[in-house]
Structures are given as structure tokens and as C-alpha cells.
Amino acid sequence: VPLVVTADGTSLVAPAEGELAAHVGLSTIPTADFYDLVVVGGGPAGLGAAVYGASEGLRTVLVEREATGGQAGQSSRIENYLGFPDGVSGAQLTDRARRQALKFGTEILSAREVVGLDAAGSGRVVRFGQGSAITAHTVVLATGVSYRRLATSSLDEFTGAGVFYGSTVTEAITCSGEEVYLVGGANSAGQAAVYLSRYARRVHLLIRGAELSGSMSRYLIEQIGGIDHIVVHPWTEVAGGKGDGHLQQLTLRDVRSGATDSVDSSWLFVFIGAEPRTEWLEGVVERDARGFVITGPDLVADGQRPANWPLPRDPYHLESSVPGVFAAGDVRAASLKRVASAVGDGAMAISLVHRYLESQ
Incomplete structure (x- = not known):
């Protein structure tokens, strides 16, 4: 695996990206x-x-x-x-x-x-x-x-299994009714928080600073402020995570005091710059x-x-x-x-x- 069967019945065993692209009609050769x-x-x-x-x-x-x-x-x-x-x-x-x-x-x-x-x-x-x-x-x-990736090695194994970098559209519907955590304070994070709020029970937006105004456009801050189930957590970062094959728990840390707290969640979206x-x-x-x-x-x-x-x-x-x-x-x-x-x-x-x- 992966085995890919094309429309004409051709079987591709663990194809390289270029091989797969050629079979679906994309140009790969100048x-x-x-x-x-x-x-x-x-x-x-x-x-x-x-x-x-x-x-x-x-x-x-x-x-x-x-x-x-x-x-x-x-x-x-x-x-x-x-x-x-x-x-x-x-x-x-x-x-x-x-x-x-x-x-x-x-x-x-x-x-x-x-x-x-x-x-x-x-x-x-x-x-x-x-x-x-x-x-x-x-x-x-x-x-x-x-x-950029979170500098937390305990989350590496959950990339694509509860931890997502810069992606919300394809995963959002599977978050329906869930507690979702999102890291970042710029426009991409704000856009993702608003979008995820359509599906999630609650969206927790984690930022390392005191407020969003220094890095996010005003129109997004106003949108977020008008959505009751988006909660902004200032002075907060992700310190680690646990799970069995999929993310199940996050450890959050107060960047001022160093105090930590564990929360249950299977969804973490990360937008911390690039x-x-x-x-x-x-x-x-x-x-x-x-x-x-x-x-x-x-x-x-x-x-x-x-x-x-x-x-x-x-x-x-x-x-x-x-x-x-x-x-x-x-x-x-x-x-x-x-x-x-x-x-x-x-x-x-x-x-x-x-x-x-x-x-x-």
C-alpha cells in the first residue's frame, strides 16, 4: 500500500507523486x-x-x-x-x-x-x-x-492524526460537535477559527500574547468577537500531547507562570507563521x-x-x-x-x- 487503481483499470503500487500526477492527466514533463x-x-x-x-x-x-x-x-x-x-x-x-x-x-x-x-x-x-x-x-x-511546526516532539506522531498544519477545509466536517484547539494569532488562524466554528462545539484560539490586535485584521477580530463559541486564550501555548494512534489530550502552558493544564481534545490546528x-x-x-x-x-x-x-x-x-x-x-x-x-x-x-x- 498505497495501491491506486486508475479509471482505465491500471494498478499503481506505491506510486511516486510524479507517476500519479501523470496518470491523472497532469503535466510533469516540459x-x-x-x-x-x-x-x-x-x-x-x-x-x-x-x-x-x-x-x-x-x-x-x-x-x-x-x-x-x-x-x-x-x-x-x-x-x-x-x-x-x-x-x-x-x-x-x-x-x-x-x-x-x-x-x-x-x-x-x-x-x-x-x-x-x-x-x-x-x-x-x-x-x-x-x-x-x-x-x-x-x-x-x-x-x-x-x-512552521510546533517545537513539541510529543506531537510529531499525531501529524495528520489530530494535529494539522494549515489545513481546515477537509477536516472541518469531521470536527462536528467537538472541542477544537487552534494555535495562532494572525489572519490565517482567524479565518480558520471562524470556519471551524460552523462545525465544532467550541473553538479554542490559543495565542502567546495578550490580544489579537497586533497581528490580525480588524474585520476578523470583530467576527471572532461575535461568535460565542470561539474562546480566545491569551498567554497560552501547547506544551505537549498524548493519544493512542490519534491525538486525545493536550497539555497547555501559561507562558507567564509556566503553569500547565491538561484538556481532552482530538483536534489541534496550527497556524504559527511560516x-x-x-x-x-x-x-x-x-x-x-x-x-x-x-x-x-x-x-x-x-x-x-x-x-x-x-x-x-x-x-x-x-x-x-x-x-x-x-x-x-x-x-x-x-x-x-x-x-x-x-x-x-x-x-x-x-x-x-x-x-x-x-x-x-
Whole structure:
């Protein structure tokens, strides 16, 4: 196991992700060796770049390690995105963007992990984990971030068995009538708490600080305040958990006094921030201490351009320390970490791609 039987009766025994993706009709192999633009990452920033790039005539390929949508695709409800006054789920929004990118001719490669980036003359070489590579004039890095894990080893065995990172939609209905605990104080945690409150008997929102106002949008704080069965627990963190194959009990700790308390619960959802997936860029583009890609004016320190910068101009606004390689969305240092701003980054990156290409 797992055994997967496809629609045509083919049996796949423990298939790799790429093999499974190919059998369900997803593209995994590029149709060309050279493109105008390679977009790495299929979240809002990557999809935005792909839509604008392809619609403006660039031969564009988008490479996604898992599935298009990124973290935004897992959001149960986004209510402050322009043009959707009644809100929209992350899955709906990003699926529309994926279809829009395909309509304009973007080639989307699924289940392909990018492990390296090289500058080869005027080309930018993107290397895959399987040893193959593609080359392009330009690259947009839109790899986003991955959810941080709780630093509590006793919970590791319950990941997917009561402990979930950044996921609520598929598990929410199974929480009906249950006591649900949720860790986090930013918008993603607030959206998840509101969504889970439709099903759970009570949602306990655990935050390490005194209140939500420092990290969560006002509209979400007001929504949470209007739902009686969402309870906010300030100064509280998860210290451990127990269970037999599935989470059954949590240990909560007061961060001020250190006092602990045990509560019965089979559901813990964690939204405690995220980290960029940029280890594969080590030694290629400049990153900050946390691994986010530094771009544009932030690369010019005291009037000095980045080391080994070959051009007689400063880097463009979203351009990395490698000319022709841009960063968009959450992976970019000092980005706003919002869906709308990520899409804007993707669109802006394409205007800068055109400027770069015209100067070559």
C-alpha cells in the first residue's frame, strides 16, 4: 500500500507523486528546453506571474512541487480580496487563477521539485530533482513559505492524526460537535477559527500574547468577537500531547507562570507563521538571515550594488542579486504576506521582466 487503481483499470503500487500526477492527466514533463519565463511556485504570486506573462506573449512555464494554490489554496475563507464582497475560498480563487493561466497558454508542470538555479550567459538554468533542467531568459521565484511546526516532539506522531498544519477545509466536517484547539494569532488562524466554528462545539484560539490586535485584521477580530463559541486564550501555548494512534489530550502552558493544564481534545490546528523554501538558492541569490530573497533597493547598501552584479544599473524593484531572476510574494524579503499583494507582486514582476528583456 498505497495501491491506486486508475479509471482505465491500471494498478499503481506505491506510486511516486510524479507517476500519479501523470496518470491523472497532469503535466510533469516540459515540452521544450527553452522558455521566455520560468515561474517557480504555484501560489497566488506564481499564478499571477504566469497569467500576466502568458497573456503578454511570453512563452511561460510554471513549475509546482505539489499542487497549485499554495497556502492560499488551503484557506477556508478569504473575505478581504478585491472583487469578492461575499468572500471566496482559497481553493476557488486559486483554481480560477490556474484555469486562467492555462487559457493564456501557460504550461504547468506538477509534482516537479526545483533543486537548483544557475546563470549560464544570458540564460537562467532551472534544475529539477530528477536531474533534468530547463533554461529561460528570466525566472520568477514564487515559492512562498511553508508552515512552521510546533517545537513539541510529543506531537510529531499525531501529524495528520489530530494535529494539522494549515489545513481546515477537509477536516472541518469531521470536527462536528467537538472541542477544537487552534494555535495562532494572525489572519490565517482567524479565518480558520471562524470556519471551524460552523462545525465544532467550541473553538479554542490559543495565542502567546495578550490580544489579537497586533497581528490580525480588524474585520476578523470583530467576527471572532461575535461568535460565542470561539474562546480566545491569551498567554497560552501547547506544551505537549498524548493519544493512542490519534491525538486525545493536550497539555497547555501559561507562558507567564509556566503553569500547565491538561484538556481532552482530538483536534489541534496550527497556524504559527511560516518559513521560506529557499535552501536550494544558497550561494546563488542573496537572502536575509531568515532565508527570504532580498530584492531591488534592499540589495544596494551604501550605494554599492551586490557582489558580482554585472550590469551598469541597480537591480529593478523585485529583481534578485542575479539579473533576470525576480522574487514575488511571500518568498520576497519584506513582502506583505497577503494574497492580494502576492498577486500584485506577480503582475509587477512581469512588467520588470519585459524591461529586462528589452535591455538585453
